Amino acid sequence: MTPPFSAYVDESMLLQSGLYILAAVLVAPAEAERHRAALRSLLLRRQRKLHWRDENDKRRTLLAEAVAAMRPMGVVVVGAGLDGRRQERARRKCVEHLLWEMGGHHVLDVVFERRHSELDLRDHELVAVLQGRHSMPPRLRLSWCDPAAEPLLWLPDIVAGALSRAERGDERFWNLVSGDLAVRRIDVR
Template sequence: MSVPTGLSHGDLTLSAWVDESVIVDGSHSPTGTYTLAAAVADANTVSTMRDVVRGLTLTRGGRLHWVDESGKRRDRIAAAIAALELSAIVVAGSPVRRAKQERARRCCLERLLHELSSIGVRDVCLESRTATPDRRDLSLVESARRKGLIPRDFRIGFARPRDEPMLWIPDAVAGAVTASRLGEPRWLLAMSEILSEHEVEVR
């Protein structure tokens, strides 16, 4: 099995947590970009990682949310994520028009699931967006199975960020990608050693 940068070789049980960031056409960008980021980690190390990211919150019981953080806080968060034993896989799709965000998500999610499957991930947790869009994601998963892009035993679940701190990691990675595309690359550069990026055309 090919293990991505940021993870050690050996007998790993790889899981992934996925979140997104969106720049729509006309919002500081001539084309727009839909970014999906996955944090990939050995399931045996997840408990420790949850403790690390909880320790970055400002209030007990709070959560990290990239768009709400100051530049100084983002520096700290990016450095902490870069030090974790995980990998981040990013799929960025463009162009993204305001009325076509779901199309962009489908293009990016299909590619991301295939990339995750290719490195041995079998369990993926997506941030829940409410029932209707979650059902659309599950429909995409079934389509990817039929196309042979992911195996039959590939499992998808959903969680909310308040209940799953591991979702804070891809939120930060996706936010750093968006910040870089808008002219501030320092947080993405801080995480570059654990990151792999893929571009897709939104059809």
């Protein structure tokens, strides 16, 4: 029997290419502490969290190899047609698609990276609408967390960053991490 998973979710945007990327990496409860320890071991001195955008290519290779060793499973939603002035619309469409997908993956908990209170409130309002329309699995428990406090949020950051680079033609990192990650492409116009 497949254990229930927790999904950790983060985003990346390619404004020039009109793409909004939302990655969910699934982690079984029995693996969570081991993955957290492995991720923390990658921190540099004085570094509070891993963040793809802040790393150079040598470190990105190290991060991608470490994530690949964890054999990540999950879903990455790529929203095409992103208008830089309508980023929240793109996020809503990607979140809706992602939450629906979680229903088929034995996910109980979905943990989003906290943004800031106003944007997180928009996410909460979206979830209420989706629940009212029965557009997401009713069993899902959602939360928002600071990535400095939850290393498992670094997984989708790395996955989304690797796919973002692949979308720009550099597939080295994505080829390392992509094994059991399903990519879903949607229109967010």
